[in-house]
Amino acid sequence: MTTTLITGANKGLGYETARRLLAAGHDVWIGARDVERGRAAAAALGARVVQLDVTEDATVAAAAETLRAEAGRVDVLINNAGISGGRVPVAELTADHVRTVYETNVFGVVRVTQAFLPLLQAAEAPAVIVVTSGLGSFHQVTETEWGRYGSITYSSSKSAATMLAVQYARALPDIRFNAVDPGYTATDFNRRQGTQTVEEGTDAVVRLALLGGAGPTGTLTDRDGTVPW
Template sequence: MTITLITGGNKGIGYETARRLVAEGQTVWIGARDPERGRQAAETLGASFVQIDVTDDHSVAAAVDTIRDQAGRLDILINNAGILGDVTSPEDMTVDQLRAVYETNVFGVVRVTNAFLPLLRESAAPSVINVTSGLGSFTLIHDPERVESKYPLAAYGSSKTAVTMLTMQYAKTTPDVRFNAVDPGQTATAFTGHLGHSVEEGAAAAIRIATLGADTPTGTVTDRDGVLPW
């Protein structure tokens, strides 16, 4: 049985991804900062819960220990946790505003991925799925027909550009683990002010990669429609 951890899995796209993967028969661990909300989400879905704050080394190490002790391995890691940060132009942005977004969206991905690599390597087909965004795509933010061109999200957008490149670099240098990035697109959750398509559509790209098993590729960036322009 496939064992999957989803960070930020107690709400929004993470929750929907967890719901769908539980329905697919996977053993899903919902990772969340808030123990009460995380446990409630896990109980509702028939998943397991592990407390994890992706910005904290000790919290991440404790989550690794929990899953090692209770599951023995990890097959799929979905780095879904992310924050929007302050919406401001680069000229008005402080370093601290930028750092706060990168701490979760970028450094958190590296912190969690590296901590879980030993457990992933206990799997026959280890896979890491990083949630990125078209808001970090150079192509899409210049396309007036795309919603990505409408939002000047310097901190969030650039953090997702970094996530995509990190995914590609992991894929190039870590051939025994599959690394892929997925873009949910603008999805109607609290994160977007409930604008966009359904959470079912938002979770589709992650679900596809997470259910490919031994056929999982590496080094791809996709949304629900296919390859994402960069």
């Protein structure tokens, strides 16, 4: 059975991804910062739960040890946890505002990926999916109408997250690393203003998760295909 860990999976896109992968036969672990919310989500879905705050080394290390003891490997790691950072006027922006968003959206990806590398390497065909955003695509921001929705903190953090996936793919060819843009999906993240359902928003993640080690590497895609860098 495929062992899958999804960070930030007690609601929204992470929750829907967990639901769909469970239905496909994966053994899904929900990584949740708030363990009680994680337990409630896991109980509703029939998943397993592990406390995991992507901004804290100790909880990430403890989560990796739990999965090592319980499963022995991780076949698919989905770096889903992310924050928007809100709308801060440029004149009021500080390095601390940027640092807070990067702590989750960028450093969190590195922290979790590095901690789980030994468990990924213990799998026969491992895959890592980084949930990014089209608002981190230079093409989307500069050449399409979506550019007006970006922000200094969020957009730049997602550009960095995408590049992390690409560079990990180059550095570790035995593990499939890919970045996925869910698209404008109605979740709590955007106050339910998105135009896609959560199922539509998880199509690309689920497709890659089901391909696992048989999939591509170093790509940026959404549910419709390749997203321009």
